[in-house]
Amino acid sequence: MAKSTTLHICNNCDAQFSKWSGQCAECGKWGTLEQSSSTEAPQALQQRKQALDNVSAVKPTAFSDLTTAQVKRLTSGIEEFDRVLGGGIVPGSLVLLGGDPGVGKSTLVAQVAAGIGQTVLYVSGEESASQIKLRLDRLELNQSQLHFLAEEHVEVICKTITEQQPGLVIIDSIQTVASSAVDSEPGSVNQIKAATVRFLETAKTSGIPIMIIGHVTKGGELGGPKTLEHIVDAVLYLEGDRHHQFRLLRSAKNRFGSTNEIGIFQMQEQGLSQVANPSETFIAERSDSAGSCMTATIEGNRIFLVEVQALVTKTSFGFPQRKASGFDLNRLNVLLAVLQRRAGLPFDSHDVYLNIVGGVRFSEPAIDAAVCLALVSALYDQPLANTIIAWGEVGLGGELRSASRGDDRAKEAKRFGLTSPISASTVKNIRDTIAAAGLNKK
Ligand SMILES: Nc1ncnc2c1ncn2[C@@H]1O[C@H](COP(=O)(O)OP(=O)(O)OP(=O)(O)O)[C@@H](O)[C@H]1O
Ligand SMILES: [Mg+2]
Numbered sequence: 001m002a003k004s005t006t007l008h009i010c011n012n013c014d015a016q017f018s019k020w021s022g023q024c025a026e027c028g029k030w031g032t033l034e035q036s037s038s039t040e041a042p043q044a045l046q047q048r049k050q051a052l053d054n055v056s057a058v059k060p061t062a063f064s065d066l067t068t069a070q071v072k073r074l075t076s077g078i079e080e081f082d083r084v085l086g087g088g089i090v091p092g093s094l095v096l097l098g099g100d101p102g103v104g105k106s107t108l109v110a111q112v113a114a115g116i117g118q119t120v121l122y123v124s125g126e127e128s129a130s131q132i133k134l135r136l137d138r139l140e141l142n143q144s145q146l147h148f149l150a151e152e153h154v155e156v157i158c159k160t161i162t163e164q165q166p167g168l169v170i171i172d173s174i175q176t177v178a179s180s181a182v183d184s185e186p187g188s189v190n191q192i193k194a195a196t197v198r199f200l201e202t203a204k205t206s207g208i209p210i211m212i213i214g215h216v217t218k219g220g221e222l223g224g225p226k227t228l229e230h231i232v233d234a235v236l237y238l239e240g241d242r243h244h245q246f247r248l249l250r251s252a253k254n255r256f257g258s259t260n261e262i263g264i265f266q267m268q269e270q271g272l273s274q275v276a277n278p279s280e281t282f283i284a285e286r287s288d289s290a291g292s293c294m295t296a297t298i299e300g301n302r303i304f305l306v307e308v309q310a311l312v313t314k315t316s317f318g319f320p321q322r323k324a325s326g327f328d329l330n331r332l333n334v335l336l337a338v339l340q341r342r343a344g345l346p347f348d349s350h351d352v353y354l355n356i357v358g359g360v361r362f363s364e365p366a367i368d369a370a371v372c373l374a375l376v377s378a379l380y381d382q383p384l385a386n387t388i389i390a391w392g393e394v395g396l397g398g399e400l401r402s403a404s405r406g407d408d409r410a411k412e413a414k415r416f417g418l419t420s421p422i423s424a425s426t427v428k429n430i431r432d433t434i435a436a437a438g439l440n441k442k
Contacts, residue, residue: 006018006035006036007035007036008020008021008033008034008035008036009033009034009036010024010026010027010029010032010033010034011032011033011034011183011184011188011190012024012027012029012032012184012188012189012190013026013027013029013032013188013189013190014189014190015027017033020033020035021033027189071090071091072091073085073086073087073088073089073090073091074088074089074091074116074118074167074168074209075087075088075089075115075116076088076089076111076112076115076116077115077117078111078112078115078274079274080249080263080264080265080274080275081108081112081249081263083261083263084236084249084250084251084261084262084263085234085236085251085254085256085257086254086256086257086258086261087257089116089168089209089211090209090233090256091207091208091209092203092204092206092207092208092209093203093209093210093233093234093255093256094196094199094200094203094209094210094212094231094232094233094234095209095210095211095212095232095233095234095235095236096174096196096211096212096213096214096228096229096232096234096235096236097109097211097212097213097214097236097237097238098213098214098215098216098235098236098237098238099215099216099237099238099239100216100239100242101215102242103238103239103240103242103247104238104240104247104265104267104271104272105172105173105213105238106127106132106135106172106213107135107139107267107271107272108238108249108265108272109122109170109172109211109213110122110132110135110136110139110141110271111139111141111271111272112211113141113146113168113170114136114139114141114142114143114146116167116168117145117167118145118166118167118168119145119146119147119164119166119167119168120145120146120147120166120167120168120169120170121147121149121160121161121164121166121168121169121170122146122147122148122149122170122172123148123149123150123151123157123169123170123171123172123177124148124149124150124172124173124176125150125151125152125172125173125176125177125186126172126173126176127172128150129148129150132148138269138270138271139270139271140270141271145167147164147166151177152176152177152178152186153177153178153179153180154177154178154179154194154195154198154199155179155180155181155198157171157177157199158198158199158201158202161202161206161208161210162202162205162206165206165208166208167208168208168209168210168211169208169209169210169211170210170211170212170213171199171210171211171212171213172213173212173213173214173215174192174195174196174212174213174214174228175187175192175214175215177191177195178191178195179191179194179195179198181194182194192214192228193228193231196212196228196231196232197231199212200231200232212232214228216237229252229253232253233254233255233256234251234253234254234255234256234257235251235252235253235254236249236250236251236252237249237250237251237252239360239361240267240359240360241326241359241360243359244358244359244360245266245267245268245359246264246265246266246267246275246281246358246359246360247264247265247266247267247272248262248263248264248265248299248360249262249263249264249265250262250299250300260300260301261300261301262299262300262301262302264278264302266281278302278304279303279304279305279412279415279416280416282304282305282306282307282357282358283305283306283307283416285357286307286357287307287309288383288386289383290377290378290380290381290382290383291309291310291311291312291374291375291377291378292307292308292309292310292374292377292383292384293307293308293370293371293373293374293377293384293388293389293390293437294306294307294308294370294388294389294390294413294418295307295308295366295367295369295370295389295390295391296366296389296391296409296410296412296413297362297364297366297367297391298364298366298403298404298405298409299362299364303405303408303409303412304362305389305412305413305416305418306356306357306358306360306362306367307356307357307358308327308354308355308356308357308367308370308371308373308374309354309355309356309357309374310352310353310354310355310371310374310375310377310378311352311353311354311378312347312350312351312352312353312375312378312379313350313351314349314350314351315349315350315351320347320348320349320350320351320352321351321352321353322336322351322352322353323352323353323354324353324354324355325354325355325356326355326356326357326358326359326360326361326362327354327355327356327361327367327371328363331368332352332354332371334396335368335371335372335375335394336352336375338372338394338395338396338398338430339372339375339376339430341398342397342398342429342430342431343376343398343430343431343434345376345379346379347375347379350379352375354371354374354375364403365393365401365403366391366392366393366403367391368392368393368394369390369391369392369393369394369400369422369423369433370389370390370391372394372430372433372434373388373390373422373433373434373437373439376434376437376439377437377439380439380440380441380442382438382439384437384438384439385420385437385438386417387417387418387419387420388418388420388422388437389413389418389420389421389422390421390422390423390433390437391403391406391409391421391422391423392422392423392424392433394430397429398429398430398431399428399429399430400423400424400427400428400429400430400432400433401424402423402424402425403423403424406423406424406425409421409423410423422436422437
């Protein structure tokens, strides 16, 4: 007798459940579980097993017998971009570029496409040819080798790629392409995965590199599933606040290079321009008022000098307010507690606002020391001497921990006249840090 099982399958992510529920426990979508019953005869099962038993072994190849040809990477001429990829785009690779809406993904790929010096197939299901042309005209890019394809079917796109043999393919964006082999709607996890696997196949068999653009969801994930990141060869994120001009290009994964490199750009009318000397740009408009402190932070392999600004006012009603931009709010709360407890400062009765200037989010813990000094300087309403720069992680016991590459940070700071570094090599705890910065209650 045939064995019948009732399954409930999510039409967004294919997760299977024995019981129905309103929300898929796997992808979190509501109303996507559909009932499906599968019936498989025991003979059919037996036959399938036998077929699997009858497969024959394959002889492995010794690595020593393999010869590798020197791969020539495609370079875009945009050094900040090429470096993040480890020296250019590797032939046959699949690169995923993610970022918030409007951050400049299409702008970046358009600039890369024009600089690559080979025919580029620009596939877009999102924008029309004339919209893209408008952008290319605004960016004043050479369009002689750029070809446009308005197509949403992944099968048609892959066929066109193998027939046309372009030097590079750009898919803008993966959320708008769909495969007829999958039932779900475009943009669903299943469709995105199926399309990405198809592009991977095409890239590997044809040797043509493909760059796909993916939107970042509210949760900060690329196109929904993290699984997409496993399929592709490299994952790049373009980060930055839309209202500020700085953009950071980071690589979250790279099969052909280091993930330590980052690229820095500035968004301008003519597109993204490279910032070779970030410190200079970041400190160009530094303030010398109370509540401002400079720090040297390391992102990737590069050192940035950035300004931390704090505003501290007496709480007039209810709980004290804490707001942070470009800095983790939880971390700010921890530092305020450390200052309160270990340095005896009355932050519990003050509202605190913190801002890392430039609109870029730095996550290195070594920023702590400068955050504390900015807070204390704002609390006392005393500006710091304009040669002071501080770095180091602040521990819960109030101790200041040393940060990597201290000498390099000091050297970079010196180049910009910040000749009085305060770090774990000169002071041991937060009280000494405040004293070394010359801050004291009047
Ligand atoms: N005329 C202009 N002058 C200056 N900057 C512009 C101009 N037009 C667009 N921009 C900048 O380009 C950004 C949009 O770039 P782009 O279309 O490349 O972003 P995207 O990441 O592809 O967005 P989406 O997610 O919507 O596809 C805008 O947010 C703006 O900063
Ligand atoms: Mg776009």
